[in-house]
Amino acid sequence: MTIFQRLRNFWVIVRRPSVHYSLGFLTLGGFIGGIIFWGAFNTALEFTSTEKFCTGCHEMRDNVFQELKTTIHYTNRSGVRAICSDCHVPHNWTDKMARKMQASKEVWAKVFGTVDTQDKFRAHRLELAQHEWARFKANDSLECRNCHNYEYMDFTRQSQRAQAMHSTYLVNKEKTCIDCHKGIAHRLPHIPPGQSPSDTPGQVVPKEGDEALAPASPAPGVAPGGAKTGG
Numbered sequence: 001m002t003i004f005q006r007l008r009n010f011w012v013i014v015r016r017p018s019v020h021y022s023l024g025f026l027t028l029g030g031f032i033g034g035i036i037f038w039g040a041f042n043t044a045l046e047f048t049s050t051e052k053f054c055t056g057c058h059e060m061r062d063n064v065f066q067e068l069k070t071t072i073h074y075t076n077r078s079g080v081r082a083i084c085s086d087c088h089v090p091h092n093w094t095d096k097m098a099r100k101m102q103a104s105k106e107v108w109a110k111v112f113g114t115v116d117t118q119d120k121f122r123a124h125r126l127e128l129a130q131h132e133w134a135r136f137k138a139n140d141s142l143e144c145r146n147c148h149n150y151e152y153m154d155f156t157r158q159s160q161r162a163q164a165m166h167s168t169y170l171v172n173k174e175k176t177c178i179d180c181h182k183g184i185a186h187r188l189p190h191i192p193p194g195q196s197p198s199d200t201p202g203q204v205v206p207k208e209g210d211e212a213l214a215p216a217s218p219a220p221g222v223a224p225g226g227a228k229t230g231g
Helices: 003-015 023-047 064-068 084-089 092-104 106-111 118-138 160-170
Strands: none
Touching: none
16 A cells, blocks of 8 residues: 555545544544643743753853853842843743744754854854844844833933933934843853944953953953943
């Protein structure tokens, strides 16, 4: 029997009315099966957004996660912590699914060892950072705005410089969050002149070879990652 004949016979069986079960029973069974499938799918989706999952491989745990732990997004006076998915996965369902499918390509990097050592990671980190900066720029820093909202900002508690930047560039849509906060959660990579915008206000681009994975204590008035405090 050919494959075509087998498929044809299978289709005949599938479309044939049930002899032993009522339509109501089959409908109920399909509904229950759908709930079980959706629950399992959603559970798996949520698990892949946990900090435990994101830092399960040493490529993330030993590199960018160590940098995140030195920033205000990880430890702060209010006790609110942003995990990996808060900044790298949109919260609304449709954008989240698109991002999950896009991120599936990262499996290949794991399989083929693209960044399985710190030397390899540092060699690729500018490229990786530029991909994320471009994504944030394209979606108007959607993940930032999951938690931060211009309409709720209290300008009186910001520095004069931050007030001027936020009230000007966010209002007229000339800039988005990532334009001025590239080093807010991870150390900025070295950016050779001419390759991309390298002097976002308040951020210091490290010299080549200085982008250590475990940054030293920041200078007074400068937050980890090179961004000035008060903004």
